[in-house]
Amino acid sequence: MIARLALVALTFLAAFPAGAKSIRVAVGTWPPAMGNPYAQQIQGAVHPFVGMFDALTFMDRDGSTRPRLALSWTNDNPTTWTFRLRPGVTFTNGEPVNAGAVVAMIEMLKSPEGQRFFYAQEVDDIVNVKAVDDLTVTITTARPDPILAKRMSLLTLTPPKYWRDVGSDGFTQRPIGTGPFTIESWGRNRGAYELKATDKTWRPSLHLTRIEFRILQETQRRVQALDIGEVDLAFSIGYEDMAPLKDHGFEILVNQIPTALAIALSNRKPNSPLSDIRVRQALNLAIDRETVAKTLLLGTVKPSSHGIEPGVFGYNPDIAPYLFDRVRAKTLLADAGYPNGFALKATVLSSATTDGAAIFQLVAQDLAAIGVRMELNNVLGTDWVQMWTSGDWKGADVLSSNWNGATYMDAGRAVESYTCAWPGAFFCAPDVEKLLADSAIELDVTTREKLLQQALARLHELAPSIYLFPQTEVMALSPKIENVKFRGRYIDWDQLDVKE
Numbered sequence: 001m002i003a004r005l006a007l008v009a010l011t012f013l014a015a016f017p018a019g020a021k022s023i024r025v026a027v028g029t030w031p032p033a034m035g036n037p038y039a040q041q042i043q044g045a046v047h048p049f050v051g052m053f054d055a056l057t058f059m060d061r062d063g064s065t066r067p068r069l070a071l072s073w074t075n076d077n078p079t080t081w082t083f084r085l086r087p088g089v090t091f092t093n094g095e096p097v098n099a100g101a102v103v104a105m106i107e108m109l110k111s112p113e114g115q116r117f118f119y120a121q122e123v124d125d126i127v128n129v130k131a132v133d134d135l136t137v138t139i140t141t142a143r144p145d146p147i148l149a150k151r152m153s154l155l156t157l158t159p160p161k162y163w164r165d166v167g168s169d170g171f172t173q174r175p176i177g178t179g180p181f182t183i184e185s186w187g188r189n190r191g192a193y194e195l196k197a198t199d200k201t202w203r204p205s206l207h208l209t210r211i212e213f214r215i216l217q218e219t220q221r222r223v224q225a226l227d228i229g230e231v232d233l234a235f236s237i238g239y240e241d242m243a244p245l246k247d248h249g250f251e252i253l254v255n256q257i258p259t260a261l262a263i264a265l266s267n268r269k270p271n272s273p274l275s276d277i278r279v280r281q282a283l284n285l286a287i288d289r290e291t292v293a294k295t296l297l298l299g300t301v302k303p304s305s306h307g308i309e310p311g312v313f314g315y316n317p318d319i320a321p322y323l324f325d326r327v328r329a330k331t332l333l334a335d336a337g338y339p340n341g342f343a344l345k346a347t348v349l350s351s352a353t354t355d356g357a358a359i360f361q362l363v364a365q366d367l368a369a370i371g372v373r374m375e376l377n378n379v380l381g382t383d384w385v386q387m388w389t390s391g392d393w394k395g396a397d398v399l400s401s402n403w404n405g406a407t408y409m410d411a412g413r414a415v416e417s418y419t420c421a422w423p424g425a426f427f428c429a430p431d432v433e434k435l436l437a438d439s440a441i442e443l444d445v446t447t448r449e450k451l452l453q454q455a456l457a458r459l460h461e462l463a464p465s466i467y468l469f470p471q472t473e474v475m476a477l478s479p480k481i482e483n484v485k486f487r488g489r490y491i492d493w494d495q496l497d498v499k500e
Contacts, residue, residue: 021208021209021210021497021498022208022209022211022212022498023208023210023211023212023232023233023481023496023498024212024214024230024231024232024233025046025211025212025213025214025231025232025233025234025235026214026216026221026222026225026226026230026233026234027044027046027213027214027215027216027222027235027236028215028216028217028219028222028235028236028351029215029217030186030188030193030215031043031047031048031049032381032382032385033118033172034172034173034186035052035171035172035173035174035175035183035186036117036168036171036172036175037049037053037119037156037158037175037177038109038114038117038118038119038120038155039117039118039119039168039172040118041118041119041385041407042490043381044235044236044473045255045473045475045486045489045490045491046233046235046473046475046490046491047490048181048183048193048195048211048213049156049177050487050490050491050492050493051179051180051181051195051205051211051493051494052175052177052179052181052183052195053156053157053158053175053177053178054068054069054156054157054177054178054179054203055068055069055152055153055154055155055156055157056068056069056070056083056085056102056149056152056153056155056157057070057073057149057152057153058153058487058488059150059153059406059409059488060409060488061311061486061488061489062311063311063312063313063409063410064409065149065153067086068086068153069085069086069089069097069157069178070083070084070085070086070152071084071085071086072084073149075148075443076138078144078441078443079140079141079142079143079144079145080138080139080140080141081138081139081140081145081148081149082136082137082138082139083102083136083137083138083139083152084135084136085097085098085099085102085135085136085137086135086202087135088202089178089202090178090200090202091157091158091159091162091176091177091178092176092177092178092179092182092198092200092201093159093162093176093200094200095159095160095161095162096134097157097178098131098134098135099131099132099133099135099136099137100131100134101157101158101159101160102129102131102137102157103130103131103137104160104163105155105157105158105160106123106126106129106139106155107129108160108163109122109123110123110126113168117168118385119154119155121423122151122154122155123155125141125143125145126139126140126141126142127141127142128140143440143441144441144442144443145440145441146440146441146442146443146445146448147408147410147412150408150409150410151408153408154407156177157177158171158175158176158177159176162176173186178201178202178203179201179203180197180198180201180203180204180205180493180494181195181196181197181198181205181211181493182195182196182198183195183196184196191214191215192212192213192215193212193213194210194211194212194213195210195211195212195213195493196209196210197209197210203494204494205494206494206495206497207483207495207496207497207498208493208496208497211493214230214231219236219237219238219241220241222234222236222237223238223241223245223476226245226250226478227245227248229478232477232478232480232481232498233475233476233477233478233481234475234476235473235475236351236354236473236474237354237474237475237476238354238355238474239296239297239298239300239354239355239474240355241474242298242474242476245476249479250476250477250478251476251477251479251481252474252475252476252477253474253475253476253477253484254354254472254473254474255472255473255474255486255489256300256301256309256470256471257353257406257470257471257472257473257489258308258309258310258311258312258405258406258409258470258489259309259402259403259404259405259406259470259471260304260306260307260308260309260402260403260405260467260468260469260470260471261304261353261356261359261400261402261468261470261471262304262400262401262402262403262465262467262468263348263360263363263398263400263401263465263466263468264398264399264400264401264418264426264427264464264465265280265283265398265463265464265466266397266398266426266427267280267426267427267428267429267462267464268425268426268427268428272397273336273338273342274397274398276336276337277462277463278332278333278335278336279332279333279336279338280462280463281322281332281463282328282329282330282332282333282336282370283329283367283372283463283466284322284463284466284467285322285323285324285325285326285328285329285332286324286326286329286366286367286369286370286372287322287324287363287366287367287466288324288366289303289321289324289468289469290303291324292359292362293469296355296358296359296362297354297355297469297472300472301469301470301472302469302470303321303467303468303469304321304403304467304468304469304470305319305320305321305467306319306321306403306456306457306459306460306467307403307411307414307415307418307456307459307460307465307467308403308411308414308456309405309470311409312405312409312410313408313409313410313411313449313452314410314411314412314415314449314452314453314456315405315411315456316452316453316456316457318453318457319456319457319460321467322463326369326370329370330370330371333370333371333372338371339371340371341370341371341372341373342371342372342373343372343373343374343375344367344372344373344374344375344397344398345374345375345377345395345396345397345398346364346374346375346376346377346396346397346398346399346400347378347384347387347393347394347396347398347399347400348360348376348377348378348379348399348400349378349379349380349384349400350378350400351381352384352400352402352471353469353471353472353473354472354473354474356400357378359468359469360376360400361376363466363468364376374398377396384399384400387399388401388424389423389424390423390424391423391424391425391426392424393426399426401417401465402471403417403418403465404417406489411452411455411456412436412439412440412452415432415436415439415452415455415456415459416436418432418459418464418465419432419433419436420433421433421436421437427462427464429458429459429462429464431458432455432458432459432462435451435452435454435455435458436451436452436455438451439451439455480499481496481497481498481499482496482497482498482499483495483497484496
């Protein structure tokens with residue numbers, strides 16, 4: 001078996017021209033919507049879109065909004081923003097990056113076609129977008145939007161003429177952006193796809209000429225491919241793989257994502273045990289997070305105190321985590337009328353974090369100790385997104401979830417997901433929704449932060465989820481890889497280098 005894999009490795013090595021600086025990356029799957037940047041949320045620090053596309057802004061790891069295709073922006077009045085673009089930038093097909101491209105992107109997302117895309121919700125409140133001149137665009141919203149510049153970090157620009165010519169389906173197969181890499185084929189017939197460096201970009205790759213993404217679905221297959229030299233970087237490996245790979249000379253990176261893993265609990269079914277706050281609090285008290293963090297997660301993260309992680313705007317440092325108290329949990333269940341517990345059907349996305357399946361198994365064991373019998377059913381990422389956004393949990397009582405602070409590095413979206421303001425609402429809390437509504441139009445930073453912190457404190461008490469841990473991504477790198485830099489939460493392919 002090893003000999004056959006080594007032969008495969010040599011075959012892939014021979015595919016690269018002599019003198020080219022290339023990297024081979026093992027990942028679990030293709031992007032779910034292939035090359036359409038509007039139809040999917042970037043998942044994982046290792047992702048091709050970072051090398052292919054740019055938005056007007058990007059969110060840094062410290063939570064600040066940084067320039068990208070926009071050099072600057074101003075909030076001119078409560079409902080109007082002006083963005084000034086970087087001059088001299090073109091898409092890799094030669095089309096200019098100008099105010100017209102921004103207008104075309106927003107108008108497309110507001111069109112009937114665009115409304116079916118994942119990111120269409122980011123432009124719902126935009127009522128007008130106008131090209132003032134070639135490099136200046138104004139955006140007007142229906143109400144004050146204090147995080148519009150953050151929203152723009154999600155909306156990558158695409159060449160409008162090319163998009164019109166090939167349509168969204170054609171673009172999905174042959175995407176074009178402004179980044180240093182382009183893709184010719186998604187390689188479905190060979191289980192790998194390649195990004196090639198281009199000089200038709202405003203930010204050329206400093207070192208790499210090619211990136212190959214090899215699709216290896218099984219974690220152990222990715223580890224094995226790295227160990228025998230078939231790939232240079234293995235993404236999403238398990239904690240149990242860290243020590244052996246370190247012993248073999250590989251570098252380990254644990255990327256902590258500012259998103260809290262959780263299990264969503266609905267209060268919208270009157271006859272469900274979960275409609276009782278005592279039950280929801282009991283489930284939180286039943287979990288021995290500290291032991292899981294020390295043993296399974298090897299002390300790489302601390303248990304989440306609430307839905308938002310440190311560094312995300314709105315994080316509330318005064319919220320104390322639910323501490324493990326099995327006796328108190330049983331008492332609360334008895335007080336709520338469930339002294340013998342009850343059964344739950346859970347649908348979980350195990351791939352959301354490193355060793356997610358093992359985490360959920362340990363949660364189920366802790367719940368069983370207080371009489372709550374949780375049946376676990378795993379689901380694919382595309383199916384989970386549909387369940388999360390639609391509110392149709394397909395017969396499940398609880399659904400694995402996250403408090404996504406990483407999207408904007410802002411608590412607003414995460415709080416919204418746990419209120420009736422969410423399109424697929426599973427939890428309603430009128431007092432929280434009032435705080436959220438006030439924060440959504442509050443332009444004063446200090447006031448807005450306090451509103452979000454109050455909302456988070458109240459939600460922590462109401463327990464709309466079982467709070468667990470920050471999500472993590474573990475990856476292993478060959479010692480020949482150098483200059484690994486992050487742009488926001490993603491590895492910046494522009495900077496990465498490989499020793500000769």
